[in-house]
Amino acid sequence: MHSSEIRYFLAVVNTGSLSAASEQLFVAVSAISRQIQRLETRIGVPLFERHARGMILNEAGQIFENHVRKSLTDMEHAIAEIKGLNAVRRTLIRVACTDGMAFYLLPALFARFRQINPAVTFSLRVLSGKQVAEVVRDGDCDVAFQFSLHPERGVEVISSFAAPVLMVMKDQHPLAQQQVTLSDLSHYPLALPEPGTTVRQLFDLACRMSGTFIEPVLTCNFFSSHYNFLLHSPQAITLCSHFTVMYQAQEHHLVLKTFGVDQLTQRTLQIQTPPGRQRSAALNLFLQFVSEQMKQQSDRVQQVFGF
Numbered sequence: 412m413h414s415s416e417i418r419y420f421l422a423v424v425n426t427g428s429l430s431a432a433s434e435q436l437f438v439a440v441s442a443i444s445r446q447i448q449r450l451e452t453r454i455g456v457p458l459f460e461r462h463a464r465g466m467i468l469n470e471a472g473q474i475f476e477n478h479v480r481k482s483l484t485d486m487e488h489a490i491a492e493i494k495g496l497n498a499v500r501r502t503l504i505r506v507a508c509t510d511g512m513a514f515y516l517l518p519a520l521f522a523r524f525r526q527i528n529p530a531v532t533f534s535l536r537v538l539s540g541k542q543v544a545e546v547v548r549d550g551d552c553d554v555a556f557q558f559s560l561h562p563e564r565g566v567e568v569i570s571s572f573a574a575p576v577l578m579v580m581k582d583q584h585p586l587a588q589q590q591v592t593l594s595d596l597s598h599y600p601l602a603l604p605e606p607g608t609t610v611r612q613l614f615d616l617a618c619r620m621s622g623t624f625i626e627p628v629l630t631c632n633f634f635s636s637h638y639n640f641l642l643h644s645p646q647a648i649t650l651c652s653h654f655t656v657m658y659q660a661q662e663h664h665l666v667l668k669t670f671g672v673d674q675l676t677q678r679t680l681q682i683q684t685p686p687g688r689q690r691s692a693a694l695n696l697f698l699q700f701v702s703e704q705m706k707q708q709s710d711r712v713q714q715v716f717g718f
Contacts, residue, residue, distance in 0.1 A: 417479055419446040420458070424476055428465035481550055484688070501530045502693035507552040509608070511655040512680075513537045514634045516705075517556065519658055524700050531693050540609060550685040553694050558609045558652065559681050566683040570702040572709055574652040574680040576613050577718070578668045579660075584646060587666045593623045602629040602637040602649040609678055610650050617674040641665075654680055654705065657712040667716045680705075 422432035423443065433440045451457050458472035468476060508517060513535060521533050538546065540557060547555040548565040555566070558574055578596075580587055586595060604611050618625060628647075629640050637649040638656070642663065653660075653667055660667060669675075682702060684690065690698075 416446045416450040416453075419443045420450055421476075421479065423447060423459070423466055424468060424472075427467070431465075477549060484550060501532070502691055503532050503534060504554065504694055504697055505534045505536075505552045506554055506556070507536045507538055507543050507546045508556040509540055509543055509558060510537055510604075510632065511558070511610075511634050511651055512556040514638065514655055515658055516654055520701050520704060523704070524697055527700075528693065528696065531697070539607070547683050547685055550688060553684065553690075554698065555681075555683040557681050557683060559679050560609055560612070560677060563681065563683065565686065566681075567686045569682040569684060569698050570705070571682075572654070572680045572705060573676070574654060574678050575669060575718070576610050576650050576675040576678065577653055578648055578670065579641065579651060579656060580648045580666055580668070581641070581645060582664045582666050584648070584666065586648070586668070591668055591670065593618060593621050593625070593670060593672065596648060597623070597625050600628040600640075600644055600647040601625060602631070602640050602647060603627040604634070604637070604650075605630055605632045608632075610652075613675050613678060614650060617670070617672045620674060621672075652678070652680060653709065653712045653716070653718075657708050660712065661715070667712070667718065669718045 419432065419436070419438070419442075422436050423429060426432045426435055429440045429443050429447075432438075432443050436443070447459070454471075454475065456471045457469060458475055459466040460469050506517065517535060521535075525531060536546070536552065543555050543557045544563065544566075546552045547557075554569075557563075578586075578591060584599075586599070603614065606612075606615070617623075629637065631637060634649075634651060634655060637651075641647045641649050656665065656667070659665070682698065682705075684694075684698070
């Protein structure tokens with residue numbers, strides 16, 4: 412199979428149309444169309460559903476794409492091994508995560524790791540929980556950081572940490588020094604993520620179970636918005652895991668508190684990799700580094716805030 416056929420195929424997959432692939436590759440639309448048709452003839456079935464607005468992979472195309480991407484990744488590893496790049500030299504680590512991990516924790520860990528291994532670079536994709544699960548199963552990342560409510564299938568779990576849903580507030584907040592119930596939150600401005608996140612799923616479940624109704628004053632799918640709203644609103648409260656804010660909690664005079672509600676403890680933070688894939692020396696070092704760092708910092712934060 413010719414490399415141009417694969418290159419044009421992936422360009423159409425990534426862009427969604429022949430015209431967009433043409434602009435990306437600086438190749439005529441007709442040339443790309445011929446290569447795609449030649450590839451489909453060689454395989455014996457169509458790979459795309461053709462619509463007026465573009466081209467979408469059909470079931471056969473999805474199967475072919477998965478194998479192509481896996482083959483390309485295996486080739487990269489083979490070339491690296493042949494060239495003797497088992498040592499930590501210039502290596503790109505592709506990371507996928509949900510929003511909370513991208514807020515501060517992962518950028519901080521990247522920076523600390525690069526102080527030891529400056530030749531390593533990172534590509535970070537911030538996705539929904541469902542999308543993170545898909546890319547790690549499809550092998551489109553090297554490592555994923557994901558909050559999970561149940562054991563994950565089709566991935567290799569490197570490390571797993573308890574990640575209960577916690578309240579975050581300033582240390583001068585009226586609730587900071589007392590035991591808090593869900594109903595107490597109704598008296599203060601609350602910032603919550605959008606429905607569908609693990610935080611919101613567990614919080615909404617806990618509210619239903621206790622017969623409590625709480626309307627947030629801010630709903631947003633970016634934790635940075637919650638956090639800055641909290642810093643500028645003396646009586647505001649937001650929810651997250653301690654991993655999301657564990658480097659800033661003391662610096663910004665914050666308090667982390669538990670609810671004492673079972674539903675809000677049923678979550679873990681997992682470090683996941685695609686199963687059955689050979690890992691580079693750099694990735695192995697990074698996985699060991701982040702696992703150790705997260706355990707140390709997690710233990711410290713739990714000790715400071717007593718949960």
